[in-house]
Amino acid sequence: MTDLKNLIVTYPQAKIVVSGFSLGAAMANIALFDICKTLGKVDLFITFGAPRVGNKKFAESMKKLNCGGIEKIRVVNNRDPVAHYPMEAMGFRHGQSEIFYKNGNYTFCENEESGECSGKIKWTKLIKIEMEDHFDYLGDVQRKTKYKKFDILETKKKNKEEL
Numbered sequence: 588m589t590d591l592k593n594l595i596v597t598y599p600q601a602k603i604v605v606s607g608f609s610l611g612a613a614m615a616n617i618a619l620f621d622i623c624k625t626l627g628k629v630d631l632f633i634t635f636g637a638p639r640v641g642n643k644k645f646a647e648s649m650k651k652l653n654c655g656g657i658e659k660i661r662v663v664n665n666r667d668p669v670a671h672y673p674m675e676a677m678g679f680r681h682g683q684s685e686i687f688y689k690n691g692n693y694t695f696c697e698n699e700e701s702g703e704c705s706g707k708i709k710w711t712k713l714i715k716i717e718m719e720d721h722f723d724y725l726g727d728v729q730r731k732t733k734y735k736k737f738d739i740l741e742t743k744k745k746n747k748e749e750l
Contacts, residue, residue, distance in 0.1 A: 588625045595626065601743070602630040608724065609669055612637030612661070620652070628655030632683065635662045635724045636669050639679035646699060649682025659683035661706040665690070667720040670705055 595601065605622055607615035612634035621634055641649070649659065661683050663670040673679040685696045687704035696704035 588621070590681070591622070591626065603628060604631045604633070605629055605672070606631075606633050606635075607637070608635040609637070609721070611658050613640045614639045616649070619649075619654075623654035623657070626654075627684065629657045632657055632659045633662065634660075634683075636664065636667050636721050637661050637681070638669050639675070639681055641680065642678045643680050646680035646682035648719060650699065660686055661699075662686045662688065662724065664688045664721045664724055665705075666708055667705075669721050671708070675700065 595603070603622075603626065605615050605619050607613070614633070615634055616637060617640060619629065623629055652659070657709055659682070661670070661681060663685055665688060670681075680729045681699045685699065685701065687694045687696065694704055696706075700706050
């Protein structure tokens with residue numbers, strides 16, 4: 588946190604964005620509280636494919652967190668299974684508004700567990716899940732990357748073609 592404080596002193600007009608994908612999004616959810624306490628200001632908190640990381644009390648605390656007018660958003664791509672686990676039935680909740688992408692269109696839901704966004708997907712539909720929805724937040728940019736971190740997608744497509 589000392590390094591971050593020093594950067595803010597050096598660049599006082601800089602915007603502070605806290606973000607993460609998947610496990611990094613879960614870590615960002617937890618870290619946000621410390622960052623807000625230390626800095627007093629975060630401009631944007633945005634996660635991609637975040638699992639639920641806390642209970643109802645945690646979600647309420649996240650929703651109430653006012654860190655200099657912070658905007659808190661989570662992005663969910665269609666049937667991304669990670670965004671649905673751990674399950675609500677186990678007491679876990681999301682704590683920020685949602686942007687739900689499906690087939691190139693998106694819906695914004697102010698309520699964190701809205702039935703109008705990813706909450707409309709029933710858990711029984713997640714049993715036959717395609718992990719591709721979790722690995723497709725960057726679309727073609729991700730697929731064309733030099734390092735092909737997610738070769739599993741290409742392998743799955745080839746296997747389907749061979750069947």
